[in-house]
Amino acid sequence: MSDLRELYQTTILDHSKTPRNFGKLETANRTAAGHNPLCGDRLTLYLEVDGGVVRSAGFEGSGCAISTASASMLTEAVTGKSVSEAETLFQTFHQWVAGSGEADLFSDDATGLGKLAVFGGVREFPMRVKCATLAWHAMSSALAGDGATVKTE
Amino acid sequence: MTRLAPSDVMQLRKDFPILDQEVNGHPLVYLDNAATSQKPRAVIDAITHHYERDNANIHRGVHTLAQRSTQGYEGARTKLARFLGATDSREIVFTRGTTEAINLVASAFGPTVLGAGDEILVSEMEHHSNIVPWQLLCERTGAKLVMAPMDDRGQIDMAAFRERLSARTKIVALVHVSNALGTINPIEELVELAHTAGAHTVIDGAQAAAHLAIDVAALGCDFYATSGHKMFGPTGIGALWARAELLEAMPPWQGGGEMILTVTFEGSEYNEIPHKFEAGTPNVAGAVGLGATVDYLETIGMERIAAWEHELLEHGTEVLSTIPEIRLIGTAEKKAGVLSFLVEGVHAHDVGTILDLEGIAVRTGHHCAQPVMDHFGVAATTRASLAFYNTKEELDALGAGLRKVLEVFA
Structure with a gap:
């Protein structure tokens, strides 16, 4: 059970069962869709950006526990952050869960990730990294403002 | 028994x-056998033996290894023909798998019977490999893809199937066993309906050959596509069975070595079936492995x-x-x-x-x-x-x- 609990941490299960900021954000001025064709997961991420700061965030869609929890915790984590802080957080998060393609390049530095560090267990499950990063790719696309659907494939 | x-x-x-x-x-x-099945020692050994003792290019070499490789490859064709209930091993064309077999039919046979306004009928439970080749063919020919729905148990709605068959239907392409649902379709009955309407029939047998005794003669279909790796054989090898007269009448699919008799810059004379459809050096070791698979399954x-x-x-x-x-x-x-x-x-x-x-x-x-x-x-x-x-x-x-x-x- 150790690997199992490593991946499905209590915080992740909590956010997957009771996602925060779930639903369309009416005040959003940046949105992007994310799609994982492998499993059919789809989500839409909504951001309200004002003065270079993410004022609020929300999402809707359906997905596995990892992708739902990741989206839910993203919306909490980026609210109040500047656009560049949010982008930096994405980079740190991505390295934390996926490394840079090689197992030994995994970042051991969870500094600044706060609660998001619970996704570290995903690194033992390479097939699930895309689940954890789907919402973050959508956020990055929304902030870039190109509005393109982000695909994990 | x-x-x-x-x-x-x-x-x-x-x-x-x-x-x-x-x-x-x-x-x-x-429990992922519909994705791919595992391989018995006999199959692994046959492939190893081929590479360790017999490997050579097939058909034209006169040396001993070329003869052994050719016998292994053609022997596998004979075994597979018998396994599928075919009477003539020339009716077996080796392919990379079921997908390539269906694409072969769509590309080489499709345009010979289809024109703008004609229809191809498939069921709602098809694998993408029995949908997309027909969509590509529709784009080429102006034909239309028609879908026969299934019920909520995952069975083809026979009344709807009859209704969607018409004089415009030229090809009916159906899965024998659904990979997503497990449904075994009543192929004999569906083929008879399709033939009565004047259509040719293509059956996707990827999920069937490892689990059921297949008899293409009894099924009555025109084309039957199958895969090696789904039936405990190697990946990268599969086969198309088709009635000899259809293969004879079909134009070649890919050009190259193996599929010709003579080549000049004025033109080429094509080889006999099934070689006409096997351009290039084929997957000899894969075929040998598939032959060993058939032997193994027949002992059980x-x-x-x-x-x-x-x-x-x-x-x-x-x-x-x-x-x-x-x-x-x-x-x-x-x-x-x-x-x-x-x-x-x-x-x-x-x-x-x-x-x-x-x-x-x-x-x-x-x-x-x-x-x-x-x-x-x-x-x-x-x-x-x-x-x-x-x-x-x-x-x-x-x-x-x-x-x-x-x-x-x-």
């Missing part, structure tokens, strides 16, 4: 080296395999029915060993990951049959698919694994 007893199955499992291992600290329970007997798998399916259905949170998708009256299901409140990928940690390999996702998922209004299912080397104890382990899934997500 005596039925396979659990003790026979335990003995047969020893033929499959891969099954004897632990995954994530648990004995491997391999396909009727005994089908009977044991049916017993497993009934047991697995029973195991899943004791868990109220599970809903089976695909409950056809005639079914092969596929258990596709939803776990209430848990996404298929989470189910798959937790089962994997218990050493249980299942498939999660849309199973390359998105229209099937759309029919049932789901994005993905978890699928346990059986082979004769599976045991009832393994299905009990699946049940226990699913209870663990529910525990985690309680």
Whole structure:
């Protein structure tokens, strides 16, 4: 059970069962869709950006526990952050869960990730990294403002 | 013929080296046979023997190794023809797999019978490989792809099928056994209806040949596509069976060596069937491995395999029915060993990951049959698919694994 609990941490299960900021954000001025064709997961991420700061965030869609929890915790984590802080957080998060393609390049530095560090267990499950990063790719696309659907494939 | 007893199955499992291992600290329970099946020692040895002793290019060499390789390759063709109930081994064209076999029919045969306004009829439960080649053909010819719907048990709606057949229908392409649902379609009846309407029939046998005794003559179809790796043979080899007169009349598909008799810059004379459709050096070792697979399956007997798998399916259905949170998708009256299901409140990928940690390999996702998922209004299912080397104890382990899934997500 150790690997199992490593991946499905209590915080992740909590956010997957009771996602925060779930639903369309009416005040959003940046949105992007994310799609994982492998499993059919789809989500839409909504951001309200004002003065270079993410004022609020929300999402809707359906997905596995990892992708739902990741989206839910993203919306909490980026609210109040500047656009560049949010982008930096994405980079740190991505390295934390996926490394840079090689197992030994995994970042051991969870500094600044706060609660998001619970996704570290995903690194033992390479097939699930895309689940954890789907919402973050959508956020990055929304902030870039190109509005393109982000695909994990 | 005596039925396979659990003790026979335990003995047969020893033929499959891969099954004897632990995954994530648990004995491997391999229930992803519809994706690919495992290979018996006899097949692995045949491929090794080919490369260690016999390897040469086939057909034109006069030396001993070339003769051995040619005999291995052509011998496999003869074995596969007999295995599928064909009377003439020239009716077997080796391909990379089922997908390539269907693409061959669509590309080489399709345009000879189709024009703008004609129709190709497929069922709602087709694998993408029996949809997309026909869509490409429709783009080329101006023909239209028509879909015959299924009911909520995952069976072709026969009345709708009859209704959608017409004088415009030139090709009817149907799956024999559904990979996503397990449904065994009434191919003989469907083929007869299609032929009465004047259409040619193409059957996707990818999921059938490993589990049922196939007799193309009895099925009555025009084309039958099959795969090596789904029936305990190597990947990268499969076959198209087609009636000889159809192959004779069809233009070549790919050009190159092997498929010609003479070549000049003024023109080329094509080789006889089936070589006309086998341009380039083929997958000789793959064919040799497939030949060994046929030998292996014939020593067990396909009727005994089908009977044991049916017993497993009934047991697995029973195991899943004791868990109220599970809903089976695909409950056809005639079914092969596929258990596709939803776990209430848990996404298929989470189910798959937790089962994997218990050493249980299942498939999660849309199973390359998105229209099937759309029919049932789901994005993905978890699928346990059986082979004769599976045991009832393994299905009990699946049940226990699913209870663990529910525990985690309680």
